Each structure stands twice: as C-alpha cells, then as structure tokens.
Amino acid sequence: MNEDTIKKPRIGLFVTCLVDLFRPSVGFASVRLLEEAGCTVEVPMAQTCCGQPAYNSGDREDAAAIARQTIEAFEEFDYVVAPSGSCAGMLKKHYPSLLKGTSYEKRAEAFSAKVHELVSFLVDVLGATSVAAAGKGGSVTYHDSCSGLRELGIREQPRKLLNSIEGVEIREMENADVCCGFGGTFCVKYPDISNKIVEEKTACIEATGAQTLLAGDLGCLMNMAGKLHRQGSPIKVRHVAEVLAGMEDDTPAIGGGGR
Amino acid sequence: MEIQSPQFKEKARNALANEQLQRAMGKAKTGFISKRKKSVEALPEFEDLRSSARAIKDHTLAHLDLYLEAYEEKVKASGGHVHWAETAEDARQAVLAICRAAGARTVTKGKSMITEEIALNDFLEKEGIRPVETDLGEYIIQLRGEHPSHIIGPALHLNKEQVEEDFRRVHTQLPEERDLSQPESLLGEAREILRPQYFTADVGITGANMLIAETGSSIIVTNEGNGDLTQTLPRIHVVVASIEKIVPTLEDASQILRVLARSATGQDMSVYTTLSTGPRRPGDPDGPEEYHVILLDNGRSSMLGTEFHEMLRCIRCGACMNHCPVYHAVGGHAYGWVYPGPMGAVLTPSLVGVDKSGHLPNASTFCGRCESVCPMQIPLPRMMRHWREREFERGLNPATQRYGLGFWAFFARRPRLYRLATSLAIPTLSGLAGRRGWFRSLPLAGGWTRYRDLPAPQSRTFMQQWQARSGAPHGREGGDR
Amino acid sequence: MSGRNAILGKLRGALGAAGESDSARRAAVEQRLAGAPRGLVPARGQLGAKERAALFCSMAEAVTATVERVGASGDVPLAVTRYLRSRNLAPSVRMGEDERLAGMNWASQRSLEVKHGPADREDEVGVSHAFAGVAETGTIAMLSGKENPTTVNFVPENHIIVVEAADIAGDLETVIARMREKFGKGAMPRILNLITGPSRSGDIEQTMLLGAHGPRSLHIIVVGE
Numbered sequence: 012m013n014e015d016t017i018k019k020p021r022i023g024l025f026v027t028c029l030v031d032l033f034r035p036s037v038g039f040a041s042v043r044l045l046e047e048a049g050c051t052v053e054v055p056m057a058q059t060c061c062g063q064p065a066y067n068s069g070d071r072e073d074a075a076a077i078a079r080q081t082i083e084a085f086e087e088f089d090y091v092v093a094p095s096g097s098c099a100g101m102l103k104k105h106y107p108s109l110l111k112g113t114s115y116e117k118r119a120e121a122f123s124a125k126v127h128e129l130v131s132f133l134v135d136v137l138g139a140t141s142v143a144a145a146g147k148g149g150s151v152t153y154h155d156s157c158s159g160l161r162e163l164g165i166r167e168q169p170r171k172l173l174n175s176i177e178g179v180e181i182r183e184m185e186n187a188d189v190c191c192g193f194g195g196t197f198c199v200k201y202p203d204i205s206n207k208i209v210e211e212k213t214a215c216i217e218a219t220g221a222q223t224l225l226a227g228d229l230g231c232l233m234n235m236a237g238k239l240h241r242q243g244s245p246i247k248v249r250h251v252a253e254v255l256a257g258m259e260d261d262t263p264a265i266g267g268g269g270r
Numbered sequence: 271m272e273i274q275s276p277q278f279k280e281k282a283r284n285a286l287a288n289e290q291l292q293r294a295m296g297k298a299k300t301g302f303i304s305k306r307k308k309s310v311e312a313l314p315e316f317e318d319l320r321s322s323a324r325a326i327k328d329h330t331l332a333h334l335d336l337y338l339e340a341y342e343e344k345v346k347a348s349g350g351h352v353h354w355a356e357t358a359e360d361a362r363q364a365v366l367a368i369c370r371a372a373g374a375r376t377v378t379k380g381k382s383m384i385t386e387e388i389a390l391n392d393f394l395e396k397e398g399i400r401p402v403e404t405d406l407g408e409y410i411i412q413l414r415g416e417h418p419s420h421i422i423g424p425a426l427h428l429n430k431e432q433v434e435e436d437f438r439r440v441h442t443q444l445p446e447e448r449d450l451s452q453p454e455s456l457l458g459e460a461r462e463i464l465r466p467q468y469f470t471a472d473v474g475i476t477g478a479n480m481l482i483a484e485t486g487s488s489i490i491v492t493n494e495g496n497g498d499l500t501q502t503l504p505r506i507h508v509v510v511a512s513i514e515k516i517v518p519t520l521e522d523a524s525q526i527l528r529v530l531a532r533s534a535t536g537q538d539m540s541v542y543t544t545l546s547t548g549p550r551r552p553g554d555p556d557g558p559e560e561y562h563v564i565l566l567d568n569g570r571s572s573m574l575g576t577e578f579h580e581m582l583r584c585i586r587c588g589a590c591m592n593h594c595p596v597y598h599a600v601g602g603h604a605y606g607w608v609y610p611g612p613m614g615a616v617l618t619p620s621l622v623g624v625d626k627s628g629h630l631p632n633a634s635t636f637c638g639r640c641e642s643v644c645p646m647q648i649p650l651p652r653m654m655r656h657w658r659e660r661e662f663e664r665g666l667n668p669a670t671q672r673y674g675l676g677f678w679a680f681f682a683r684r685p686r687l688y689r690l691a692t693s694l695a696i697p698t699l700s701g702l703a704g705r706r707g708w709f710r711s712l713p714l715a716g717g718w719t720r721y722r723d724l725p726a727p728q729s730r731t732f733m734q735q736w737q738a739r740s741g742a743p744h745g746r747e748g749g750d751r
Numbered sequence: 752m753s754g755r756n757a758i759l760g761k762l763r764g765a766l767g768a769a770g771e772s773d774s775a776r777r778a779a780v781e782q783r784l785a786g787a788p789r790g791l792v793p794a795r796g797q798l799g800a801k802e803r804a805a806l807f808c809s810m811a812e813a814v815t816a817t818v819e820r821v822g823a824s825g826d827v828p829l830a831v832t833r834y835l836r837s838r839n840l841a842p843s844v845r846m847g848e849d850e851r852l853a854g855m856n857w858a859s860q861r862s863l864e865v866k867h868g869p870a871d872r873e874d875e876v877g878v879s880h881a882f883a884g885v886a887e888t889g890t891i892a893m894l895s896g897k898e899n900p901t902t903v904n905f906v907p908e909n910h911i912i913v914v915e916a917a918d919i920a921g922d923l924e925t926v927i928a929r930m931r932e933k934f935g936k937g938a939m940p941r942i943l944n945l946i947t948g949p950s951r952s953g954d955i956e957q958t959m960l961l962g963a964h965g966p967r968s969l970h971i972i973v974v975g976e
Contacts, residue, residue: 026732028682032696033725035732054736057685065679067636067655068671069662073679080683157637190595194635199717200671201633203283206721207599208635237722240708266707266725294956301957315793322791329783335762336780342755344937354754406963407954423954430955453955461964469872484784485939495950495965498905502942513758518783520930524923525790535953538810538888542965543945551941555847555869556902557895571761 019051020137023088025081025126027098028060029229030250034265037229040256041094041129047256048137050090057084061093061101067195071109078106079115082122090136091126094252095228096159097195099128104162128159129252130227134168141175144257148178152221153251154212154235155188156228169227169251176254182219186211193234209238217244223264225251236265271389271417273622275606278629285600291427295601298426302592305536306643316532323529324647326522327583331574337483337516338565344486348548350561358388361566365390365475365508368562369399372506374472380490380497381405382477383421383586384510384566386608387621390475401475402467404496406460413440419602421609422534422588427601430456464496474500474558478511479585480526481563484519487545488563491530493537498544507546507558512566514582526585529645534587569621577656581616583646590640590650596633605630612640612650619657628666631657693734700727784937789924796887796921803886804916804973810889814948815961816969820916824855824974827913831878832860834911834970845874845907849898852880852913870906877903877966878911883926884919884973888947891971892926895942904944910966912946916975 022045030037042052062077081102085091093099103126110119133139151173159165166188173179192198192208199205212235216224224239224246226232236248247264274281285291310316330337342352355361369377377394379385379401391401391412403412407424411417413436418424425433434450437459450456468474476497478488488509490497501507517523523545531537550557573582591597591611602610607627609617615630624631631654640650661667681688703709703726711719718724729735763769768776798806808818821830835842843864846852857865870877879899883892891912895901904910920926923945934940950965961967 031732032692033727035728035730035735038732038736054733056689056733056737059682059685059688062682065675065682067658068667068675069655069658069660070675070679071659071662073675073683076683077679080685084685157635157639161638161642188639190635190637190639192595192635194637197633197635199715201279201282201596202717202720203279203286204596204599204633205635207286208595209722211595211598233725234722237708237718237724240723240725241721263707266723297956301953313793313795315791318791319793326790329779332766333776333780335759335766335768336777338759338762340780340784348939348941354758356754356757360754404964405954406952410954423957425954426957428955433955453958454960456955457952457960457963461962464964465872484787484937487939487943493950494952494963495905496963498901498944499964502901502905513762518780519787520927521787521789521924524927527923528793537814537947539890539945539947541814541946541948541950543890543947545939545943545945547939547941549941551896553897554895554941555897555900557941565758567758567761571758571765574762574765575767576765 019049020089022050022052023085023091024052024054025058025061025085025091025093025098025102026054027093027095027229029233030094033233034229034250036258036262037094037250037252040250040252040258041092043256043258044129044133044142044252045092047143048133048139053088055084061098063097063101063195066101066105066109075109075113078109078119082106082115082118086118086122088125090132091122092129092132093126094129094250096128096156096163096165097228097230099126100158100162102126128163128165128227130172130255131163131165131168134171139172142172142255144176144255147259148176149223150180150182150221151223151225151254152182152184152216152219153187154184154191154224154226154231156226156231157190159227160188165227172255173251182221184215184219186215191231191235193231195230198234209234213238213242213244216246221246223247223249225249225254227251232265240266271386271608273607273626275618275627275630278604278606278633281604281606282600282633285604290429290432291601294427294429295598298423299598302535306533306589306592309532309536309538313532316529319525319528320645320647323526323645324583326517326525327646330517331514331579331582334513334516334574337518338513341481341483341486341516344483345548345563348486350486350548350563353562353564355564355566358568361388361510361564361568362390362393364564365510366394366397368506368508369394369473372472374399376400376402376467376471377473377475378402378404378467378471378500378504379408380474380476380500381408381424381492382475382510383418383608384477384512385475386418387568388510388566390510402464402471404464404467404500405494406457409460409464410436417603417608419610420588420591421586427603468499468503471504473506473508474504475508475510476501478509478515479530480523481511481516482520482523482545483516485547487547489523489543489545491527491540491543493541495542498542501546502557505558506560506562507549509563510566511563512568512570514570530585530587533589533643533645573620578616578620578653580648581620581653583648584613584617585646587645589643589645593639593643595635595637612654616650616653616657624657624660625666628661689733692731696727696731697729700729792922792924793887796885798886798921800916801976803921804919804976807884807886807889807919808973810886811948811971812889814889816889816948816971818971818973820973822975824851827855827972827974828857828860828863830972831911832863835876838909838968840876840909844876844878844911845870845903846878847897847899847903849880852878869900870902872906874907876909876911877907878913879903881912881914881918883929884914885923885926886919887922890923890945890947893944893946894940896940901942901944904946905965908962908966909968909970910949911970911972913972913974916973
C-alpha cells in the first residue's frame, strides 16, 4: 500500500437490491465513477436491501433487523454510497428514527452521517464538477425521483455532471419533480392509480422529444421504462450513473437485453 | 356522513374511468400549484413564516386546555355562549337546541368542513329545519346531494356543463331559454337565488379558521363574502369549530394568515378575513343578537400526545391534496369520507378508525410533496406510515400481503441465504426472458404487468459478478442469524 | 358542563398536566396572552409613509380593486359622483354615521342621494370609511358599529371605501396595535373585516370570477399624501 491509497476515502458501496438483481451495470458504473474520483470502493457481502418494503408496510421489526444488519456491515467505512436517492434516504434519514431508543441509536446516527447518494456524493462531498466520460451525447431528460429530491436535496448535482459531458443536451420535462407513480409496493397494491400517474409522467417525457430518459433510482426507472415500452415508445431509459460513467456503448438501455 | 373508505379501491377505479371527473381534475391540478408557487416566491420570508406558524401551533397544542379556558372566558365576556361537544352527536344536538329555541325553520351556512364532519345538513333536514349552503361550491354539491371532494374547493370534481344541468333542473322558476354556458352566468344565477335566503334565515352557521384565546374571536377566511352575509344577517350566529383551531393572540393569527391563503389559493390574503367577537352591541345597527360557539372534540383529544399529535397543526388549506399525485388521479370522493388527500389519509383513521379507512394511508407513494408544501410542516408521510404500523400490529393487512412480506423479510434478514437464492433465481429469470429483454406478463407480477412491461434482469446478480471479478469477497462476510 | 369537563380532562391527561409542571404551563399561557409577542413581519411593508401608501395602492390594484388618490377629504364627494357616473350607477349611496364621512360636503353633489344606516337589499352602492389600510397586502381594515355598519361592506354590489393615507400601516401587526389602543387589550370591535379586493369565487372550474356574494367592485379612495 502506498501513501496514495492510504489517503483515499474508503467507500462501502450499498448496491441496492434492484441494482443487484436487475441491473448490475449501475453498480459497476458507480464503482467506476467513485474510483475515477479517487476513492477505494468495497462491496460488503452482508447487504441485501435497505428494508423499505418492510418499513413502509408497517413492519418495524423486520425493518429494524435489516437496519442493524446494514449498519454492522457498513459502519467501518469512511462513507456509505448508494446509487439511489430512495435507499440512501432510508439509510440516512429513517434508520436513526427506526432505531431510536434502542442500543443501536448512537450507531445509527454515526452511520447516517456517512451515508450519501452517489451523484450528490460526487458533487457535494468530493467537489466534482465534471466526469471523465465521453459518451455518445444526445438529448436526455431527467426525472427527479422523490426521495432524492425532497429528502436529500438532489436536483442540480446530476444536471451539473451531465452538462459536463460534451454533446449531452438536457431537455427539461414538465413536472420533473412529480412522482412517477412507482412508490415501492404502492405500484402493485394500487396498480390502477399507479398506472394513471405513470401515464402522466410518460406524456411529459414524450413531450420533450429527448432520446433518453435518466433518473437516479432504478425503481422509478423500471416503472417508467416499463410503461414507455408498453406504449411502444422508442425512448431509451437509463440510470444516470451509466451515462456519467460513459457506459452507454457496452451496456444496452433498460430492457435492451442481457450482455 | 356514512363512511365509504373501505370501498376505496373500487371507488378509485370508477374515478379513473370517469371522463367528466378526469377532465375536471386535469384543470384542477395545474391552477393551484402555479398560483401557490408564484405567491410563495414573491415572499422571501415564506419559509421562515412556516416555521413560525408551526411553532405557534406547537405551543398552543402543548397548552390547549388552558387556551380553551381562556378563550371561553373571553367569549362569555363579550356576551357569547360556548357549548362543549365531545362527539358529533353532542354538536348536532347543541345546534338543534339553539335552532329550536329560536323557532328556526331555515338556516344559512357558510362553508364549513366541521359541519360536514358531523353531517349537520342531513340531521337538520330530518328535524324539519332547512339548511341552505351559500358558498357557491357547497351550494352546487348540495343541489346534487353530494359531499365536498376538496376541503377548499367542494365542487372541484365538476365541470361547468354539469353545474348548468343542475341549475336548470332545480331553478325551474327561471326562463328556460336563459344562457348558462359561461361560469359568469352560473355565478350570477347562484347569487340571485341565494340573496333572499340570507335575509329570511333565522340562524347563520359558519365554521372557523381560527379561534383567538386573547380576545374570544372567531375568524373566517373566505373569498365570496357568503360567510359574512351568513353571520351578519340572521338573528343568530352559530360557530362550529374543533378544539385545535385555537391560537393564543391576534399576532399569532396574523402569522398564520400569512401562510394560509398563499398555501391554499396562492393569494396573499383571501378577500375576506373576518374576526367576530360576540353578538350585536348596544348601538350596533346590524349583526346577530346571539352568538354561539360549539367547540367540538370528536376524537381530537385522543390524538394529542400520540404519533398523530402533529396532525392537529393542520389549518385546512388544502395544499397537500393540491400537490398529491394520488388525489389528482382519483379525486376527493374516492377517499370515502369527509377529508380527502394526504391530510385525510392521516386524519380519517384518527377520527373513524383505521380498520375502516386502512386504504387511505396505504394509497400513497410517499413522494413527500405534501409535506414539502404544508404550511405547518406536518410530516404527513411519516404519519401515514405510523398508520400502516398500527395496521400491521393489529393484523389488518390482507393475508397475501403479510405472507409475501414475511417471505421476503426471511431472506432479506439472512444475507448469505439471500445471495444464494438470488444467484439461482436471477439468472433463471434472465434466461427466461431470452433476448427480448422484457416480460409482458409474469406469474405473481400481475400488479406490475397489467399496465407495464417488466425489464428482465441483465444476467447474473451484481454480487455474483463482483465476487467473480474481484476473486475474494471484499469486506466482511455476512453471517446469517 | 359535562362535555366541558370531559374534554378538558382528556386534554390534561394527554398533556400530562399536573402539579408543578402545570403552574409552569399556566405561567407560559398568561405570559403569552399578556405579552402578545410579534412574530415575523415581512420586510415588504416596512417603508416610509409615501412608499407605504404607494405599495398599498399597487397591492390593492393587483387584487382588482380600483384606487383613486385625492388631496383632501373635501374632494371625496366629487370623486364618488364621478365614480358612479363612470360606472353607469344610479346617484345613490348608503353609508353609516362615520364622523369623517359626515364632515364631507355631500350636499355639493346635487343629484346624489345619501342614505344613512345599515344596508338593505335595494342599495347598489355602499360608502365606508376605513379604520386602516395594510400596505403589505393591499388590505382594508373595517370596524363594525353604527359609524360603518358591516352590512354596507357586503350587501351592495359596489363598495367605495375611503381611507386616510396616514392610516395606511405597513403590516397587520401595526393595525392590531392601533386597535388595542382604541379598544383596550383583549377587547375587540364586534367585527373586524379585513378586505382584500372585491368578492370572487373560483368554485367553477377554478376560474376566478368577480362578484360572488359580496361586492362585485371595490373602489378605494385614498385621502392625502
């Protein structure tokens, strides 16, 4: 180990369950971005899910057990980074209240201070103003996922980095800050309502004429991509990290088949 | 009103298929949002005023018993009467007693959600007293035998053609060939029809936006002026208000007024903000001879000090529903009781029981837009989650849901087993999709695939690939417990 | 009385109000009611007298009131006549017994009928004298009483309000302070109407239309610099 690696911030990557299962390329894009920004990235094997399905279903006991397990797996790192505003929000904002009054209270608070969503971590903590990627460019539109936007204040950061890529043109959609209708288990518990909301969203996306839809949360992306595909839209859908990491050439867009 | 919240899903589906409603909701969702945004941006102190307003209510709630006593004393000193009503029935009986004593046959009403909550109109009609709603929106829905679909825009779910139909059906004394195609003509007709009612009514009933402990005043905030005519012209004015409406002083009321109209309609101030203190005084040429306040609890005292305590800060501006994607999709009637949208999703279970209204706190994506615009900074999503917790504890969620959740949690709490299971399942699922990349339908995923396709997993899980790539696993191995 | 005791009892139970903590709570309430501390007052209305009056006028116009400025109270009757003519209204107004209005030479407007007392259904135009104006929002403060009956504010279709420029405050808090001076701490006129523009309704398809149940038009005459 040389001096350089000693100074490097040590990141524990919280992959998120959806990225782990459905779209590993987002995880590899996150690793690439963090390493390019001078971090050491490790992936603790003891992670599964942030616990939101339990937490938001009123099952505090399972949610708390998952929270404790996640804290144990990650508290040794300098930072905990997740490519999702929703999961990062769960770890950062909700673990402390979930474990309040338990023996994990202090640990949850210390853990919370280390947690960041990927893109805001690059910009706000590491001070990144650009990325190395020289992607394909083209027109993109960006959906602000709810938790990232309202719990973590993520809005300008992804736009800033996207604008640093030559040839990328951001076409803002109307109501970019309005929910896409995913809402975790909501979309299967109330499919009719969820459908109505995502229809409104895809209309706004289509109206921009952008080639690609980007966002920072895979749940929302799968919802919007699934609706766009059902509607026969040619718009490609990706996690913003893939574009920032310059991985468009070797990674098909969501639903574009395996590798 | 009879609670229909258990039929939420069915009512939501009907609402989504109702073209008239969808057209009305389409118009409704843009106006409120842009107007609020504009007025909020024009006031640099708005965010600080939210905190200030919140602090006032927090202080008041912590001393609610004492402020109510102080308020009562002041009302009495100004010649008014205070009636304490524990339940909706107590409140109805109090109103009836006042009406009976006055020999009242007609009462005019200003817009009041509390009188909706206690279902006063139906009750009065059964007792032979005719209630006349005078707020335009309330008047329209009274003609239709409906309930408000929005707490500040009762007829938000209607289009002008529907209103025209109702006016033609009911106002048969007017010439058939009159032109009612424009909102202006509808408004003009309602004005002419209602005007005589104010002068003939024996009792005027209003709600209150606030009650001021310092002075014993009640405040109504309106745009039309109907509330003022209602409380000025009849011989008796009855205010029906719930106990959490109290604020300490005039200054406190002023703070809250600065966030109320902006959050509701995007106005700096509503047209008429009226502070009423007691009945007509010696020398007064107008005003009611009697002034009554009915203070309603109806379950609110049981919220105090619980995880739903903060809901009592609500000032009924409607901003939460104006910004709610679920409310926009299904409208207010789908919620099945008096209070719709996010505030209703928290308040309704508190007032009628979560066993009857469990859908309401569940039918939310937790997008958080409601909380972000709430002038009182009420953590609405958090409290909806608390209701879900109560439901879970009491085993009120459907068995399939509990089973699915339990199955998932079993694995999520055992990382090694989880990795094993997913490393088998995911490549299989990926292989099943083949080169298509999408599933159009999938067993157990009907909720998803009814309306959208499901992207297939890329190939193996990230964890599988990462382990293969880096040889030995990084970090501590997760042990299953 | 049983309802009262039951409700207060439940509240005290939920708030854990007992013993010493209760005397602290009582002290906090007494202090707040007595002190009536001012909250946050926006900078918008905190201006010199001239700018304040100008802000009041522009805010009132922004809520579709019409505003006219006259040099002295003696100019008001002519301004009223001209307004009625410009609106094609019959030369008849309703007003209360406000001394400031009574001191104006209404007789100078020969064709103008001035009726006194509370408004009735036949009245088309009401004339009132304001207690104060609020520059921050373009709001008029009206007090009830025989001087300016509340019915005059709501029953006629057209409302003309006279306000002295000197009575225009920056904010509502200043008006509250003046009211306390006039009526005493904790006392109120029977009615305080804060009026911000003419009556309107957005209940049909969220289109704001003027003239719901209150006056369709609100004309404000500001007297003095």
